[in-house]
Amino acid sequence: MREITYAQAICEALDEEMARDENVILLGEDVGIIGGNFKTSVGLYKKYGEWRVKDTPISESGFTGLALGAAITGLRPVVEIMFSDFMAVCFDQIINQIAKIRYMSGGQVKVPLTIRTPIGGGRSSAAQHSQSLQALVAHIPGLKVVLPSTAEEAKGLLKTAIREDNPVVFMEHKMEYNKKYLVPEGEYTIPFGKARIAREGSDITIVATSSMVMKSLDAAKELEKDGIETEIIDIRTIVPLDKETIVKSVIKTGKLLIVDEGHIRCGIGAEIAMSVLDDVFYDLDLPIQRMGTENVPLPFSPALEFPLIPDAKKIYQKVKQMM
Amino acid sequence: MNVQGYEKRQLLEFYSTMYKIRKFEEEVFELYKQGLMPGLAHTYVGEEAIATGACNAIEKGKDYVASTHRGHGHLIASGADLSKMMAEILGKKTGYCKGKGGSMHVVSLENNILGANGIVGGGIPLATGAAYTSKLKNTGQVTLSFFGDAATNQGTFHESLNMAAAWKLPVVYIIENNQFGISVSIKRVTAIKDLAERAKAYGMPGVVVDGNNVIEVYEKVKEAVELARKGEGPTLIECKTYRFRGHHVGDPGIEYRLQEEIEEWKAKCPIKRLKEALINNSIATEDDIKNIERDVDKQIEEAVEFAKQSPYPEPSEAFEDLFV
Numbered sequence: 001m002r003e004i005t006y007a008q009a010i011c012e013a014l015d016e017e018m019a020r021d022e023n024v025i026l027l028g029e030d031v032g033i034i035g036g037n038f039k040t041s042v043g044l045y046k047k048y049g050e051w052r053v054k055d056t057p058i059s060e061s062g063f064t065g066l067a068l069g070a071a072i073t074g075l076r077p078v079v080e081i082m083f084s085d086f087m088a089v090c091f092d093q094i095i096n097q098i099a100k101i102r103y104m105s106g107g108q109v110k111v112p113l114t115i116r117t118p119i120g121g122g123r124s125s126a127a128q129h130s131q132s133l134q135a136l137v138a139h140i141p142g143l144k145v146v147l148p149s150t151a152e153e154a155k156g157l158l159k160t161a162i163r164e165d166n167p168v169v170f171m172e173h174k175m176e177y178n179k180k181y182l183v184p185e186g187e188y189t190i191p192f193g194k195a196r197i198a199r200e201g202s203d204i205t206i207v208a209t210s211s212m213v214m215k216s217l218d219a220a221k222e223l224e225k226d227g228i229e230t231e232i233i234d235i236r237t238i239v240p241l242d243k244e245t246i247v248k249s250v251i252k253t254g255k256l257l258i259v260d261e262g263h264i265r266c267g268i269g270a271e272i273a274m275s276v277l278d279d280v281f282y283d284l285d286l287p288i289q290r291m292g293t294e295n296v297p298l299p300f301s302p303a304l305e306f307p308l309i310p311d312a313k314k315i316y317q318k319v320k321q322m323m
Numbered sequence: 324m325n326v327q328g329y330e331k332r333q334l335l336e337f338y339s340t341m342y343k344i345r346k347f348e349e350e351v352f353e354l355y356k357q358g359l360m361p362g363l364a365h366t367y368v369g370e371e372a373i374a375t376g377a378c379n380a381i382e383k384g385k386d387y388v389a390s391t392h393r394g395h396g397h398l399i400a401s402g403a404d405l406s407k408m409m410a411e412i413l414g415k416k417t418g419y420c421k422g423k424g425g426s427m428h429v430v431s432l433e434n435n436i437l438g439a440n441g442i443v444g445g446g447i448p449l450a451t452g453a454a455y456t457s458k459l460k461n462t463g464q465v466t467l468s469f470f471g472d473a474a475t476n477q478g479t480f481h482e483s484l485n486m487a488a489a490w491k492l493p494v495v496y497i498i499e500n501n502q503f504g505i506s507v508s509i510k511r512v513t514a515i516k517d518l519a520e521r522a523k524a525y526g527m528p529g530v531v532v533d534g535n536n537v538i539e540v541y542e543k544v545k546e547a548v549e550l551a552r553k554g555e556g557p558t559l560i561e562c563k564t565y566r567f568r569g570h571h572v573g574d575p576g577i578e579y580r581l582q583e584e585i586e587e588w589k590a591k592c593p594i595k596r597l598k599e600a601l602i603n604n605s606i607a608t609e610d611d612i613k614n615i616e617r618d619v620d621k622q623i624e625e626a627v628e629f630a631k632q633s634p635y636p637e638p639s640e641a642f643e644d645l646f647v
Contacts, residue, residue, distance in 0.1 A: 025459070051459050057489070062448050062482025069452020072437060073387065074460065092479075096442050097449065105430035105438060106420035107644035142645055165647040 001184055007177040009151035010040040010116075013158035014078065016187065018048055021076060024162060027054040027063055028080030028116075037082050038118060038177045060090035064115070068098050071113040071167075078162060081117040083125075084133045084171060098167045099142030110165040116158070118174040119147075120211060120261055121309050127297035130305075132261040134209070135268050137169045138238045144168045144192060145238040149213035151181035156190030157236060163189070173211040173261075193240035197249075201229035204255040204319055207246055207272055209235055212259040212291075218312035223319055230319065238268060246272065247279045254285040255322055259310055264292035291318060324536055324600040331606050335615060337379065337537050338601065341371040341594045343619045344396045347405065350627055351395070351412060351426075355572040359631070361414045364426035367396035369535075369567035372593035373499050374400040376540025377467055380548050387435045387457075387466040389450035392427045393499070393566075394439030397469055403431045405626035415633035422636045423644065437466075443504070444470060444477030447496070451483040454494035454557075465551045466494045467544070473504025475518050484559065488525040491556035495547040498561040499534065505570045506579040519561035527557050534562030535593040565591075 004012070018024045026041055032055035035042030045053040056063040060081060067077040081087055087094060094115065102111050121130035138145045144166055148154035154172060161168040198213055199220055208216045213234040220230040231249050235242065250256045256276070260268035269290025277288065294308040326334055348366040355364065367374065374396035378388060383402050390397040398408055403419070411418025412426045419429050430438040437453060440446035450468030457464040474480055475498060487494050498518050502509050515521070522529025528550075532543045540562055547558035565588035569576025577585075601607040 057482070057485060059478075059482035059486065061479050062451070062486055065445070065448020065479060066452035066455055066483070066486060069389075069437065069449035069454075070456045070459075071452070072449075073453045073456040075456050092442055092445055093448065097440075097445055101430070101438060102647070103644050104420060104424040104428040105432070105644075106418070106423050108420070108430050108432040109437075110647055144646075 001182040003180045004151060004183050005178055005180050006151040006154055006172070007039045009155040009181070009183050010158060010172065011042055011044070013155045013162070014041055014044060015047070017159055017162040018044065018052065023074060023076040024078065025052045025054065025070070025075055026078045026080065027056055027067060029056055029058055029082050031055060031080050036080065038174060040080070040177070060086050061093050064090040065093040065097060067113055068093065068101065068111065071111050072101065072109045076112045076162065078114045078116060081115060083129045084117040084119045085128050085131045087117060087133060087137070094137065094143070095140050099140045103142055111167045112165045114161045114164070114168045114170055116170045116172060119171045120173045120175050121293065121298045121305055122175045124300055124302055124305065126300040130298040132293065134171055134238060134260070135262045135266060135271070138268065138271070142167065143239065146170045146192065146236065147210040147238060148172065148236065149198070149210055149234045151176070152183045153190060153196070153234065153236065155183060156188050159189045160192060171210065176211055190236070192237045193242050195236055195242040195245040196234040197231065197245070198234040199230060199232040201231035201253070203229045203253055204257065204322060205231045205233060205246070205249040205253045206315070206319070207233045207235055207256065207258045209238070209260045209268060212261055212310060215310065215312045216259055216315055219315035219319065222312070222316050226320070228319065228323060235272070241272070241275060243275055243279070246276050250276065250280040251283045254283055256280065256284070256288045257291065257318060257322060258288070259291045259315060261309060262292055263295050264290065265295050267292050286322060289318060289322060291315065324538055324596055326538060326600050326604055326606065329538070334597070334601060334606055335611070337375055338594070338597050338612065339615045339619060340375045340400050341537065341597065342616055343622070344371040344374065344399045345594055346619055346623045347395060347399060350623055352568070352572050354413065354627070360412060362425055363571040363573055364412060365393040365571045366568050367393055369588065369592065370499055370501060370564045371396055372537035373497065373534050373540055373562045373564060376537045377497055377544040380541050380544040381465060381467060384435055386464050387437055387450070387453045389437045389446045389453065389466060389468045390439040391446065391470050391474070392439060392441055392443070393471065394429060395426070398429055398431060398434070398436055401434045401436055403434050403436065405622055406629040409626040409630035410633045413630045414635060415630055416636040416640070417629070417633040421640065421644070444474035444479040446470065447474065447479045447483040451487050451492060451494055454487065454492035457493050458490070463552060464493065465548050468494055468496045469499060471504065472498060472500040472502060472509045472518060475521065476513065484525045484527065484557070487557040488527045491554060493551035493554070494557045495544060495551055496557060496559045497544065498559070499564060500561055501564050501566045503566070503570070503579070508579070517561060519559055522559035527559055529559045530561065532560055532562045534564035535591045535596065537593055537597055
């Protein structure tokens with residue numbers, strides 16, 4: 001293990017996969033010469049050349065659709081959409097083209113395509129650069145949806161995403177990019193559809209996505225002082241969903257809280273709750289609870305923004321209420 | 324129509340393909356009227372010269388074709404299997420897409436046809452991406468990207484042509500200007516007369532072609548394909564044409580068009596024009612033409628029969644082919 005940032009871990013995954021397979025290409029806005037808006041592709045342009053690391057015009061529909069054409073004709077593209085908010089600019093390509101072409105063609109084509117895009121608020125980026133749109137993409141059949149938590153998770157899951165022959169929306173948390181984490185040396189991958197128990201506990205189960213895993217871990221430290229043992233499940237992938245790990249944990253603890261940074265309404269929390277409810281209903285001590293960002297656009301001022309997004313303190317308070 | 328310098332075999336091939344598309348589409352219309360076709364289909368009647376001329380200007384099976392919602396002609400001209408096409412259009416298990424795509428989404432990877440597309444302009448970036456692969460891998464392949472006049476007002480048209488020109492991608496963009504986006508005349512929503520003029524803004528050649536003249540389409544597309552193959556980048560070709568029928572099989576197409584205009588274009592029928600040229604230049608006799616038509620009629624009949632006799636997919640098959 002050594003300490004590197006989340007952004008460096010992403011960069012390593014890209015580098016390793018590009019070295020391993022010459023069909024892997026990276027394209028998007030500013031991914032080349034400057035190594036990405038969040039420095040997730042530093043040095044790759046120099047190493048692999050301008051055709052494999054392509055700086056695109058600001059044309060999200062154009063280059064995302066171009067990546068689909070490249071994917072079905074033999075390349076294995078990784079597209080970077082600079083903010084997940086910008087997916088809205090190319091939703092036809094994601095929803096109607098990328099997610100559908102294999103199915104519509106009766107399985108004639110494979111779509112080895114990864115869309116990487118950062119989610120998350122917390123940096124005063126206001127309403128068009130702060131959204132966590134995982135529920136929107138998870139709603140569409142034909143897309144796999146990945147939400148890594150730590151740098152270690154991000155690297156291993158991204159390598160799996162790139163090797164997938166299916167379209168993957170890989171959602172990185174922009175507040176994590178500069179944080180340092182312990183990451184294993186050498187090659188490893190992390191499979192989809194297999195949740196990770198980030199902390200074992202017997203009193204309550206928290207299912208968390210992305211950076212909410214770390215916020216839940218922070219809350220758990222405080223809860224421990226109060227004698228509450230929290231089990232935290234890092235769900236890793238929303239599609240496919242590892243129901244089994246959640247169900248097993250909730251049967252043990254009798255309490256379930258789901259924490260995801262997307263808006264609460266029609267969100268990941270609702271989906272996970274209903275996915276497991278039939279299997280855990282008679283084991284629950286109280287109704288399933290969920291936390292997410294309040295149902296308003298994210299405002300600019302930190303005074304307005306922070307109160308809307310779940311954090312360790314709010315998770316702590318929520319768990320206390322559930323006890 | 325100048326057919327000088329062409330071999331009889333090739334000209335008859337053009338005729339056979341155009342007639343095949345016409346006959347196929349007429350059968351599709353019949354099946355719709357009989358209630359045998361689920362949903363709708365967009366027929367290519369009147370526009371046959373474009374697919375025929377263009378798809379004969381590439382290396383079939385090596386080069387790529389990206390099609391549109393009005394895509395039957397591109398498939399037939401690329402050599403797709405009529406039975407599998409017809410079965411798909413009827414929603415049968417034996418269709419190209421096992422009944423999951425239907426008329427608007429026929430894909431035939433074995434013919435390098437990357438798919439018809441239900442979204443106007445949705446397939447232009449995809450075609451551009453296929454050309455990106457060819458460029459990166461240096462395969463010498465060229466992609467034909469078909470779309471209608473209405474698609475040129477979509478953002479994907481602008482974004483794709485801009486990238487293709489900037490990066491000199493081996494792709495030929497072909498506007499099938501049938502002059503209407505459903506019911507709206509292109510003249511009512513676009514100020515320029517020739518859509519090919521837009522090529523200049525992207526830094527690529529723009530060419531206007533009589534889309535009802537198969538020879539002219541073939542020659543202009545061939546020139547563009549050669550440029551693309553040499554690494555000199557994309558071309559935008561506008562083929563002026565007209566759809567004889569409505570937007571889809573359920574649209575009579577008369578509310579928004581003048582009868583005289585329809586008749587005027589029917590007089591410029593691309594199939595009739597080639598037939599006249601063949602006979603006037605003593606390249607083929609009426610009998611030669613009849614023989615071709617008889618042969619095609621039989622193929623279409625067999626395709627319809629195959630499609631009708633084929634089973635529907637089982638409901639459980641709806642859950643297959645989502646992921647690899």
